[in-house]
Amino acid sequence: MTYCVGIRLNAGLVFLSDSRTNAGLDAISTFRKMIVYEKPGERFMTLLSAGNLSISQSVREILQVERLPNGDDEPITIWNATSMFDAARVLGSAVRRVYEQDGPALKAAGIDFNCSMIFGGQIKGEAMRLFLVYSAGNFIEATRETCFFQVGESKYGKPILDRVLTPTTPLDEAAKCALVSMDSTLKSNLSVGLPLDLLVYEEGQLKSDRIVCIDNENPYFRMIHETWGQRLREVFEGIDDPQWDGGAANHPLMTDTGRYEPMRKIARPEDKIV
Structure with missing residues (x-):
């Protein structure tokens, strides 16, 4: 299992992923779920992946060379696409290509074709964009109303994102929120684990040096873990x-609600439930 989150804000983008994969309690490994494609000054793109590891690794490999027909013009790749929408189309095509190659064999082995990806960035001349790509290669785009996507084990980390994030949230505050979301997931699910990859991209920069690998010795993440748990208990005790x-x-x-009756007790065999 895994947990990844991508956030699109007015100020930029935030990406966070864990690195744990497992095929049972005694088969735990570490593989990075984040990959960055960057030509400084021209384009910046980040891909987060969840699901079957062999599928996502194949998609990442094919994505670098995948070509979409473009009429009589040069085929579209992630390296020459003029919009993030076209780059997302290339990613969808790479997913479908892997399905064509491996889908029948996986089905014969009783394995679902399972992958989901968050893909976002900025190409020169265009605004930042963020997409959620499904196993079929189709995708949806983040909006002002829904400014973040999650893949993998998302339920534990979603409440804090829902309560805190808006398009106007500052980048560093959003990064903190993402780390709290990850810490909540780590606390509740052993299939998600350290180290983490965190990347923050500032709008219009077309590159990013704000990327860090976080392990269990990272001072900031240790502070997040200890402080968040303590403050939650303090707030809980204050209610x-x-x-x-x-x-x-x-x-x-x-x-008295005025609308609903209190629940009735069943005391005798002949009492009606409704």
Whole structure:
């Protein structure tokens, strides 16, 4: 399993991925899920992948040379695409090519063709864009209403992203939010693990040097882990306990909704459930 998150903001892009893969409790390995394609001053693209490792590695290999027909013009590749949309089309084509090559054999072995990818970046002359690419090679794009995508084990880290992120969130705050999201996932799921790859891209730069590999000795991530758990407990303890005795309370629990009856108890065989 894995967990990756990509965030598109007005100020730039944030990408974060773990590196754990496993095929059982005693078959745990480390493989990077992030890859960066960069021509400084011309284009910057980042790919995060989740799902079957052999499929995602094949897609990443083919993506560098995949060519989309373009009429009588030069075929489109990720290196000459004039828009991130076209670059995402090339990625979708690479996914379908791997399916054509390996899909029948995987199906015969009872293995699903399972991969999902986050692909984002910026090409000179165009705004930043972020896409979520599915196993069929089709994709959707992040919008102002949905400014982040997750792949892999997403449920544990989603609440903090939903509550904090907006398009106007500063880049460093979004990076902190992504790390808290990852820490929540690490706490709840052993199939996601360190080290992590974190990349922050500033809008219009067409390159990024803000990339770091984070292991369990990283001082900032250790601070995130310890502080987030402590502050959650403090906030939890600061919330009033429910009052069941009918006494005075700032936020009473035992109130009449006016619409729904309290749950009825079944006391005799002849009592009706409905």
